[in-house]
Amino acid sequence: MKIKFFIIGVFLLNANMFSQNPNFHIYLCFGQSxxxxxxxxxxxxxxxxxxxxxxQSLDCDNLLRKKNIWYxxxxxxxxxxxxxxxxxxxxxxxIKHLPDSVKVGVVNIAIGGSDIRLFDKEIxxxxxxxxxxxxxxxxxxxxxxxxxxxxxxxxxxxxxxGVIKGILLHQGETNQDDEKWxxxxxxxxxxxxxxxxxxxxxxxxxAGEVVNEEQGGVCASMNSIINTLPEVxxxxxxxxxxxxxxxxxxVHFNSAGVRELGKRYALKMLDLKGYKIVY
Numbered sequence: 001m002k003i004k005f006f007i008i009g010v011f012l013l014n015a016n017m018f019s020q021n022p023n024f025h026i027y028l029c030f031g032q033s034x035x036x037x038x039x040x041x042x043x044x045x046x047x048x049x050x051x052x053x054x055x056q057s058l059d060c061d062n063l064l065r066k067k068n069i070w071y072x073x074x075x076x077x078x079x080x081x082x083x084x085x086x087x088x089x090x091x092x093x094x095i096k097h098l099p100d101s102v103k104v105g106v107v108n109i110a111i112g113g114s115d116i117r118l119f120d121k122e123i124x125x126x127x128x129x130x131x132x133x134x135x136x137x138x139x140x141x142x143x144x145x146x147x148x149x150x151x152x153x154x155x156x157x158x159x160x161x162g163v164i165k166g167i168l169l170h171q172g173e174t175n176q177d178d179e180k181w182x183x184x185x186x187x188x189x190x191x192x193x194x195x196x197x198x199x200x201x202x203x204x205x206x207a208g209e210v211v212n213e214e215q216g217g218v219c220a221s222m223n224s225i226i227n228t229l230p231e232v233x234x235x236x237x238x239x240x241x242x243x244x245x246x247x248x249x250x251v252h253f254n255s256a257g258v259r260e261l262g263k264r265y266a267l268k269m270l271d272l273k274g275y276k277i278v279y
Contacts, residue, residue: 024103024162025094027269028155028192029087030119031171033112034210037085039247039258041075045084048072051103052091055158057150058142068157070105078108079142084255085110086170086208089262090269097270097277107158109151111139115174116181119148119188121195130174148188152195164198166269170208170261172222173251181225182232189233200235204272206265209241216250217241237272239264 029035054073056065060080065071073091076082087108094104111118113136118127124147128140143150155164167189175181189205192198207229211217229236245257253261270277 020160021103021162023101024105025098025165026105026107026155026158026162027087027090027094027166027168028151028158028164029085029090029106029108029110029168030151031110031169032114032174033110034173034208034252034258034261035085035087035108035168035170036078036110036112037076037082037087037258038112038252039084039255041084042255045075045088045255045259048074049092049095051095051100053103053105055105055107055154057107057109057154068154070161073106077106078110079139084258086253086258086262086265087168089259090168090265091262093263093266094270097266097275103162105158105162107151107154109143109147109154110170111143111147112136113174114147114171116171116184116188119151120184121146121148121191124148148191152192155192155196159196164196164203165273166203167192167205168208168265169205170210172210172226173219176219176222177225179225181222182229185229185236186233189236200233203235204269205229205233205236206239206268207236208239208261208265211246211250211253212241212244214242215244215246217246218250237268239268 052073053070054077056067056069059067075084075088077087087106091104113131115127115130118124209223210219213220227238244260245254247254
């Protein structure tokens with residue numbers, strides 16, 4: 001009976017969202033494993049937040065979700081068996097401070113181990129075999145071999161319902177110490193804007209640091225490069241990872257660290273949108 005009521009609720013949710021709603025704010029999220037969700041989903045994370053939705057990216061029978069449908073944003077928000085992502089607490093923090101009339105929706109496509117150029121629509125095929133293991137190949141297959149195109153198709157569908165207000169990125173571990181990374185990001189960001197008919201001044205790009213040096217981050221040297229991104233992309237802003245707790249691999253954030261990082265993304269976005277929040 002609970003499943004029946006849940007399905008009916010999702011149908012009504014989507015039936016009411018066929019026209020574009022200026023009070024439905026959409027955020028596009030992409031990157032690699034920390035954005036994908038590698039932290040443990042705990043009981044507190046499973047509580048649905050009113051007005052926070054996710055556009056399902058894949059069919060997931062275990063979650064009772066079908067792709068291309070909006071659902072209450074309960075993790076995992078990306079693939080069927082991933083973990084807690086910064087996007088979870090980005091959305092929860094956003095709706096906490098936005099007017100009650102505003103809903104927040106997220107589209108999240110991220111692939112653990114991916115090079116940023118996997119999202120470059122012109123050369124992505126050069127990076128579909130960054131790792132030869134089956135776990136990586138399966139992730140690429142899940143997105144029909146082209147994660148960027150899958151992302152854009154979802155984003156266009158989201159645009160039928162709401163307005164894209166920003167883009168969140170967490171990536172860099174695979175591109176550690178590559179000083180051309182900001183240029184790679186710029187190209188992907190500009191492609192997204194062009195393919196979706198967006199203006200940079202309306203859609204800021206927030207990029208999170210990888211695990212910080214103070215937390216023993218294995219890839220921490222990448223942060224100095226990530227912090228140059230605003231020099232290349234004027235509408236980009238870097239989210240500090242300093243103090244965010246980590247797992248024992250010192251590459252991934254733990255559940256507490258992910259929650260904190262997600263809140264930081266949200267507070268920066270709120271500030272950029274004119275909401276002054278005391279934190």
